[in-house]
Structures are given as structure tokens and as C-alpha cells.
Amino acid sequence: MPPPDTLLHPYSSAIPLQPDSVFSSRFLDSVLQAIHPLSDPGTQGIRRSMLDQPRFIMAEWQMFGVVAIIIFLLFFMALIWPKLMARYTNKKIRHIVQEDLGHYHSQYDDWLCRFNPYYASLSPELKERFLHRTITFLHTKEFRFHSLSYEPYIPLLISGAAVQITFGLKNYLLDFFPVIHVIRKEYVLHMDKETYYGHVSPSGIYIAWNHFLDGYADYADAINVGLHEMAHAVSFDVFLGQCDHHDHAFRSRLEEFSEEGRPVFRAMRSGMSHLLDDYGATNFDEFWAVCVETFFEAPDTFKSQMPDLYLSIAELLNQDPLHAGHILDPELAGLA
Ligand SMILES: [Zn+2]
Secondary structure, eight states: OOEEEEOOTSSOOOOOOOOHHHHHHHHHHHHHHOOOOOGOGGGHHHHHHHHHHHOSSSSSHHHHHHHHHHHHHIIIIIHHHHHHHHHHHHHHHHHHHHHHHHHHHHHHHHHHHOHHHHTTTTTTHHHHHHHHHHHHHTTTTTEEEEOOOOOHHHHHHHHHHHHHHHTTTTTOOOTTEEEEEEEOEEEEEEETOEEEEEEETEEEEEEHHHHHHHHHTTTTTOOHHHHHHHHHHHHHHHOSSSSSSOOOOHHHHHHHHHHHHHHHHHHHTTTTTSSSSGGSSSSSHHHHHHHHHHHHHHHHHHHHHHHHHHHHHHHTTHHHHHHSSBSSEEEEOOOO
């Protein structure tokens, strides 16, 4: 207990006040009142009980409603809105593709027959599928031209190279790459001062147009920059694409290809001469791209010299250039 001549203020530490200093006591109370309005000793008990209760800016049921609305909006924006937008975009693209094919079908067919031997070898039914996919792919991409004027056959033929590789797969849009850059001829990158005929990076697919044309002009030399870059794009898309997921088994088939290809790749690295272009020894990504070029342009030799590796690529892409119908499993290709 404090001594009788000592006043203890409830919000202060022990402050000794003299009994005759009434002014000092009232002054202290007024100061504390200003600092905290609930410090009035007279109403302290009532106000303390008010303080003990939680204070909300709205009623509990209103807060519950607001939280429920916020949760619904988050759910809607994360899951439902993207699907609605994708459905709307797909419908719009389908309409554009139908119109485009309605107007220019014979022109597109003619260009692809002249420049793409793979397309030319397809049955009429598969040509329709190829053309439809090519025009759809074309309309989902932005083509940027560098030192080169736009010509309608350029995006068509480049889209055809992508569709060729993914022809046995359900999904073929390579959604990870919305932009394709077409450069008039080979170019030098600042990062390594090397000359490129094409490359793939998160900013897009880059293709030197003159080398693209050369690749298809000689369709037996196993050198095709269009197929090469699209092979890189497919492997990028499988692991990084968000919307256009490939079938789940594609990744495991890609790993099977890796197992089959590693010994060949190591042999190339050790300097053994090989059917595959030496550039494939640069790293395993380049090995994959070079294998794809050889698979399409020299399938006979590839199959006879490395049947297991050839078969693993055929199974991976679900197509065989030596097979009359090209596609191996119609269901996997989305045909069944
Ligand atoms: Zn490459």
C-alpha cells in the first residue's frame, strides 16, 4: 500500500503528490484526459468495459458478406475468367480461320504444296487438317518482320513448320511463344557475337528467312532451320507453356528419347563421325533439334543406322514420315 500522502494515478506510475497540491493533481488529470479520453477516473470502469469489447467498422454479418464477396471475386478471376476469355478467344479465332480458309484455301494449298514437301506428301484428308492447323497457328501469333517486308506466304510457311512437328499431337499452338520474329537473313547476337540462322528465347522464336527457304528447298540434306527452331520451341513449350499443355505422356516420352539419345550424343561429343550434323554435339538441346531435322529429311538413313533412336522420336512425335498415313496413334493425335 502506498503511504497516505502519496496519490497513485491509475495510468501513471507512482507519482508522489503532496496533499496540498490540489492544482497539480487536477492539472495531471486534465493532461491524462487529453492524452486518453478514457482516463477520467469517474467513468473509467464503464469505458474500460467498452474498450474490452472488439470494435468493428460494420456488423459481423456485413463483414462476413464482404469477405465472401472478396473470396468469390478471387476465385472468379483466377479460375473462371481465364476460361471464359480463352473460350471467347477460341471462338473468335475459329471464326477468323473459317473466313480465311473460305477466301484463300486454294492459294494456301498451292504455296504449301510448292514449298513444303511434307505437306505435299499428305493425303487430301490430312492436308485439310494440316491447313486448318496452320491457319489457326498463324492467327494465334504475332509475326514481326525485321529488314523484310510482309508477304502472306511467310507466316504461312513458318506456321507450317511448327504444325509439321506437332502434327501427331493434340496440342500444337506452342502458347509459350506469342511472337515470331522473321529476319531477312542471318544475324549476329550482341550476347556472344555469334552469327545465327535462328534461335529461340523467352522473347520469341527467331528465324532467318533466307535460311528457312534454303531448308525446305533442299529437303534431303537434313538441314532445315525451320524444323530446327520449332523443335527447340516444342521442348520449351512442354516445360514452360501455361495454357497449351501437351499430353502428359509427352514429357515421359521426351525423357525416353533422352535415354535413347544420350549414348549417341556422348559418341558425337567424343568426336565420332555420325549421320547427324556435328552441330548436334554442341549440347543436348541442339542434339534434339538436329535429330528432328534428320528425322524428317533423311528418315530412311536415320532408321537404318539408328533404328531405336528413330523409333523413340517417331513415338515421341506420334508420327513417322515413312509411314503412309504419317500419324501412328489417331487418338493421341486428337483424330479419334
Ligand atoms: Zn539450335
